[in-house]
Amino acid sequence: MGELPAPEFAAQLGGEGVVFRAGRFSVRLLSPLASVAEGVHSLYADSDTLAPAFADFTVRVQPASGLRRWYRPQALFSLNGALPFAPLPLAHAYPLLEWGLNWCVSTHCHQYxxxxxxxxxxxxxxxxxxxxxxxxxxxxxxxxxxxxxxxxxxxxxxxxxxxxxxxxxxxxxxxxxxxxxxxxxxxxxxxxxxxxxxxxxxxxxxxxxxxxxxxxxxxxxxxxxxxxxxxxxxxxxxxxxxxxxxxxxxxxxxxxxxxxxxxxxxxxxxxxxxxxxxxxxxxxxxxxxxxxxxxxxxxxx
Structure with missing residues (x-):
């Protein structure tokens, strides 16, 4: 993933999303947030990007809508459209992604x-x-x-x-x-x-x-x-x-x-x-x- 230019990666993440290997699992991530794009591009630099046909988890990290977009902005984590957590401050968006991915595995992967x-x-x-x-x-x-x-x-x-x-x-x-x-x-x-x-x-x-x-x-x-x-x-x-x-x-x-x-x-x-x-x-x-x-x-x- 680190071979993708950062602006190109951020644009893909904010558009149709990017499918990549997050540890053992494949994740389709969509997010318009710069902190999420920068964090994933840097910390998953050695991970492979994957074909978009399939992903174990499809997640979004996005800003809250309505007044929260302007007053005390917040970030939301969703899995397949469902919101398992309360929103967090927008500055916490990248940690929210990592915590959310842990939750995805620990609550869904009972083959282990x-x-x-x-x-x-x-x-x-x-x-x-x-x-x-x-x-x-x-x-x-x-x-x-x-x-x-x-x-x-x-x-x-x-x-x-x-x-x-x-x-x-x-x-x-x-x-x-x-x-x-x-x-x-x-x-x-x-x-x-x-x-x-x-x-x-x-x-x-x-x-x-x-x-x-x-x-x-x-x-x-x-x-x-x-x-x-x-x-x-x-x-x-x-x-x-x-x-x-x-x-x-x-x-x-x-x-x-x-x-x-x-x-x-x-x-x-x-x-x-x-x-x-x-x-x-x-x-x-x-x-x-x-x-x-x-x-x-x-x-x-």
Whole structure:
């Protein structure tokens, strides 16, 4: 996509739309908003544009009509014409697109067991990083893929194949919040980030372009081997603590978007995944070098 001149891309996006690969899925996006065009053109530069015949999701990000077009302008996200979210301030349009695409996958793609987790891979071993907002999973994901040589599968959604138990990649821009933006900017020298957007529901947010190597391997699944639950605690030295598999199973189930929908099949798939993985807690104070070295030691042991 980065080979398209930016003005031409923006014109297509504001007209009939552009179909492109957003991680594992194809998206037809229509938007007249400059911030959306600039964000997609920059952060999906290594993604392929696709033939317009079919897309997994057809989405729009557009300004609200009526008085809202002029007074406190707002942005709307729609999927196939339906509006799943309340409008957000117009300045939040690009983060709204990324959050909306996460919602599309987590609520519609039940061919996978979907867990709220970052996933990276190195030396053939996939590392799952589940966590609630603020735990530091996306920050650790950005550090490992941006400086540690790990492959990005996803920063938000672990897609577990129901038949094989493998993890399917969905590499899209990595969502960074608040202090993590500065940590990544200082640590990952060649990181490409979107402009920071302040005062969102998650604080100040920015998105980081996925490493090109992750995009090349977008259709290559990975074998689960490690589950690490990061917990950011200011001032704490990072230290891995082994976690009983039963507790890891319960935490993974709690972080799943569709465990209750899939029922017994979800239990079977998740139990097999946890059984073949080494499981740890990882309280840490956000030291980038320490975190990268700790995760590298896991795949070497």
């Amino acid at each position: 067991l979907i867990v709220h987790a970052a996933v990276v891979e190195k030396h053939g071993q996939a590392l799952i990083l589940p966590g609630t907002p603020g735990a530091g999973k996306s920050t650790l994901c950005a550090l490992l893929t941006g400086r540690g040589g790990w492959r990005l599968l996803s920063d938000e959604l672990a897609l577990i194949d129901l038949a094989s138990g493998l993890l399917h990649p969905n590499p899209r821009p990595i969502s960074l919040k608040n202090a993590s933006i500065g940590i990544v900017q200082r640590t990952v020298a060649d990181a490409v980030l979107s402009p920071a957007v302040a005062d969102t529901l998650k604080g100040t947010v920015a998105h980081m372009r996925p490493p090109p190597g992750s995009m090349v391997r977008v259709l290559e699944p990975a074998v689960p081997a490690l589950i690490v639950f990061p917990r950011f605690i200011d001032g704490v030295e990072g230290k891995l603590a082994p976690l009983p598999r039963g507790e890891a199973f319960m935490r993974m189930a709690d972080n799943s978007f569709n465990y209750s929908i899939l029922g017994a099949e979800a239990f079977r798939v998740l139990a097999a995944l946890v059984d073949q993985s080494r499981c740890f807690d990882f309280p840490n104070g956000g030291d980038a070098a320490e975190a990268i070295a700790t995760m590298d030691a896991l795949v070497q042991s």
